[in-house]
Amino acid sequence: MIFISKILFFTSHHGFYTVVLLIVFFSLVSFLTKKWWLLLPIIPLGIANAFAGQFLNAWFLNKYGTESTAIITSDVETSSTLNDMYIHDYEAIVKKQDGKYITTFFSTTSASIYPIENAIRIPQVNSPFPVKYIPGYEKNIVILYDQSEEGRRLRQYEMRAPINTAKIKYEADPTNKEFIKEYLTALENYVEVYKDDNYNIQIEKLKKELEESR
Numbered sequence: 001m002i003f004i005s006k007i008l009f010f011t012s013h014h015g016f017y018t019v020v021l022l023i024v025f026f027s028l029v030s031f032l033t034k035k036w037w038l039l040l041p042i043i044p045l046g047i048a049n050a051f052a053g054q055f056l057n058a059w060f061l062n063k064y065g066t067e068s069t070a071i072i073t074s075d076v077e078t079s080s081t082l083n084d085m086y087i088h089d090y091e092a093i094v095k096k097q098d099g100k101y102i103t104t105f106f107s108t109t110s111a112s113i114y115p116i117e118n119a120i121r122i123p124q125v126n127s128p129f130p131v132k133y134i135p136g137y138e139k140n141i142v143i144l145y146d147q148s149e150e151g152r153r154l155r156q157y158e159m160r161a162p163i164n165t166a167k168i169k170y171e172a173d174p175t176n177k178e179f180i181k182e183y184l185t186a187l188e189n190y191v192e193v194y195k196d197d198n199y200n201i202q203i204e205k206l207k208k209e210l211e212e213s214r
């Protein structure tokens with residue numbers, strides 16, 4: 001597991017050098033076997049690693065890793081951009097199983113984050129957050145963003161969005177059954193995850209209104 005973690009850390013953090021190694025490896029194999037077509041995988045593998053290297057690393061660490069915590073100690077904005085946003089270089093310290101810390105690094109483009117999604121969310125500096133790693137190679141981490149304090153706040157905010165939308169519709173036309181159902185569903189989905197007495201009261205009120213409208 002440690003060996004695999006080291007390989008995935010290298011390929012996800014050093015895309016250019018990974019391509020160089022792919023060229024050397026497949027060129028050597030092609031030369032020794034006299035089969036030129038063995039050069040064909042170089043470009044597809046290089047592209048695949050550039051787009052999915054950190055995702056594979058995130059999946060592997062989340063499935064087989066041990067949970068711990070880390071703290072970002074440095075956040076430096078670079079001159080490079082991704083989707084019109086500046087790429088950041090980060091340094092962090094990771095708590096090992098013996099309680100001591102080890103230093104690691106990653107960037108906006110190389111950070112491994114779970115759950116895997118089309119979004120790059122990095123915790124703030126000097127704020128402990130949960131991670132997973134393979135014991136023995138703690139510098140390769142996956143950020144468990146949804147379990148972090150920021151992640152929980154963001155998820156709670158996102159779950160309130162459909163409530164606010166449904167509430168506006170309901171208040172515009174309180175007799176519309178579809179609006180009542182939409183508002184009720186949004187509230188029920190929220191209270192399944194977060195306790196809220198006010199929302200529970202509103203749920204009972206909406207259920208009563210639905211019964212009366214039949």
